[in-house]
Amino acid sequence: MLNKKITDAPKDPGVYLMKDKNKNIIYIGKAKNIRNRIKSYFSKTITDPKTMIMVSKIKDIDFIITNTEKEALILEAELVRKNRPKYNIELKDDRAYPYITVTTSDLYPRIIISRRKLSKDDTHFGPYANSVINTVSIIRKIFRIRDCRSKKLPKKVCLSYHMKRCSGPCKDPNTHAEYMTSIDQAIRFLKGDTKDVIKEIENNMKIASKNHEFESAAIYRDQLAQLRPLSDRQTIILKKTNDIDIIGLYSKNEKVAVNILIIRNGTVTATRHYILDRIADKEEMLESFIQQYYFRHKESIPNEILTPHDLKEKKLIKEWLSDQKEKKVTINAPKQGEKLKLIEMSDKNAKEAYTTSLADDRETRARTETLKTALDLETTPSVIECFDISTMGGRHSVGSMVQFRDGKPDKKNYRRFKIKTVKGIDDFAMMREVMTRRYTRIQDENQPMPDLILVDGGKGQLNVALEVFKELDIRDQPIISLAKKEEEIYLPNKQKPIVLEKDSKALLLLRHIRDESHRFAIGYHKMLRKKDFIK
Incomplete structure (x- = not known):
């Protein structure tokens, strides 16, 4: 079936969506000629390990035909933003600039x-x-x-x-x-x-x-x-007052660091960096990055973009950016002079961002390893979910769940719950509702359980969670609760809590996760209060 789809693929411009055996979209791309582009993935000339792994997982392909290649570029960016496929680059920091x-x-x-x-x-x-x-x-x-x-x-x-x-x-x-x-x-x-x-x-x-x-x-x-x-x-970088973005790159160990040096009116106003998994060669990743970044930050498109090397689809991307800005946008890869020095400066910033990120990764790994030892877990907890309740006098009661992956927030998997079945003040009943709703859905969708569950509270909250697991027939699930006052850690089947050193890496990680869950719950609670006040 897949071979027939490839053979019968249209020769028109458009977007293709590659799916795995579970029908999940794993990659989205665009092409001037869809059939030729699709065939290239299955040719013997593909030697990149990441691409070969992705191709081995492709079980189905869908196509969306567009009138022009530029329309395909815009559609691809929108679909990538919505679906976040595994093998497309992911810009995790999507905040708007002030x-x-x-x-x-x-x-x-x-x-x-x-x-x-x-x-x-x-x-x-x-x-x-x-x-x-x-x-x-x-x-x-x-x-x-x-x-x-x-x-x-x-x-x-x-x-x-x-x-x-x-x-x-x-x-x-x-x-x-x-x-x-x-x-x-x-x-x-x-x-x-x-x-x-x-x-x-x-x-x-x-x-x-x-x-x-x-x-x-x-x-x-x-x-x-x-x-x-x-x-x-004020640091004047350029005497000319053009608005320029300078993109720098640094690649090592299957990671690519991208840095953007933002110059407005000749002055550096901001710098922002992204650490990406290397899913293609640097040239292709740079084009994908530019496309995704300016699709999300249309208001920030400058008059000129400097890149460390020329883009294969430079003409198409320039035309699209100019349409978005309603003004001519140029893309240049300087080979000498003042602008080349700016590229080199942005490259250095990208390298520094990579080095800092590497150190942060080592620190978070050390914290999760320490947590495994402190709690006597069988495996290092890669995925941790934490629950918290927020209410004020029993009104606008909400629950939150945050998920940390490898010691870092995984915000796309955050969940918030508006309490539906509990009236008045009853934190235990609210926690029961939230956890029941969460793990009933996990079971219904046949999704994996986290490596560790953290509940904000003491022995009482932990017992509520254990009762939920019993009702849902969830067994051998690592779970703890963390009490705020003395930072005591309660475990199932243990009367006395664990008390870690205040500067323990394991405790610092647990506190960070618990505080993030609290922040997320408070934010939702305040939003509901504000909506009610406006009414």
């Missing part, structure tokens, strides 16, 4: 933080690597920009005006021109034009002092005192 937005579409603009869905009518700066809350607060304070939530001016002045953090356009709307001068200075500062902004403020201070306007002169003086340290922190 931007600093000046709402120039407002009559009296504000400076706010934005992420996705950036308005074309406003002015945006970024993306930035970390939180910009403090930066936005400082810029508002320096340039005395209003921090109102509403686009419209309030009817009366607020505390910010009395603290001299806002010029108070709501008090005197006739100061619009003066307010817009401050906005212009803030925009120029964010663009990196700090020297001219500082000179302008220095000149204003001298004029105000000469005219005996000492209160205004003091405001300018304070602005300068806050601006100068900030200007010293």
Whole structure:
């Protein structure tokens, strides 16, 4: 059947979905000619071990024909994001970058933080690597920009005006021109034009002092005192003001580290790295990475992308990125000069990310090995699931389950539960409901049990879990509970708890998992409370 599908595959452009014996999608790809591309996987020229393993697991293939190769590229990216096949690259960190937005579409603009869905009518700066809350607060304070939530001016002045953090356009709307001068200075500062902004403020201070306007002169003086340290922190990498992303690569031991150095207005605003399993050669992985990364971060597409080597599908990817940005995007692999040095710098950052990741992996392995010894387990617990309950007076009660794999959070396997059968405050009954629902489904879907189950609580919570296992006929399942106060570990059939050293690697891992489950439960609980409040 598979051979016939390969022989009868269409010659059109489109997407192919490779499946294993359980009908799970294990790889998604695109092609200009689907039949030719599919046949290439089964040719004798394939020597890459990872590809050979993947091909050996292919038991079925589906096709989706598209009108153009560009449509196939877009569809492939969307399907990979939704299905996360085993042999496609997986970008685990999918957070949106923060931007600093000046709402120039407002009559009296504000400076706010934005992420996705950036308005074309406003002015945006970024993306930035970390939180910009403090930066936005400082810029508002320096340039005395209003921090109102509403686009419209309030009817009366607020505390910010009395603290001299806002010029108070709501008090005197006739100061619009003066307010817009401050906005212009803030925009120029964010663009990196700090020297001219500082000179302008220095000149204003001298004029105000000469005219005996000492209160205004003091405001300018304070602005300068806050601006100068900030200007010293800006590192100018390029004299040209183009927005550029520089992609660096480092590959070793079946891993590929990808680093993106993000330059906006000539200044490095962020760097982000990804550690990927090597599922193809570096050239193919780079193309897949660019496709997946910019599909998820369309708002961050720059004017130019620098890569360590040329792309086979450079023309197609450029056309797609330009369509997304609605502006020409170029992709270059520099061979000399200033831009080559930037590639080398990004490569070094990729290597450093790989080294750090390797050290982290060793540390997490050491923690799981220590946990095996401390709990006297037969095998090292690779997959650990942890449960927690969150409620407030019996209202908006929820349960959470987090899963850690090889000592790290596996967020795609997190689960949350809205309590359905318990009224009032009864943590034991809530834990019973959550665990029953979880492992009944595991049994129904014939999924494997985790290597270890961790329950937040003491002996009582552990006994509830054991009762659930008895009802579901689950046997020989490693399970423990961790009590918060003294960090005591309770095991089945043992009266006294285990107490580990506070700095024990095993205890640190258990606490990390327990705290993550608590955070996840609290987040869901707060979300339900907020929804109820809005109603």
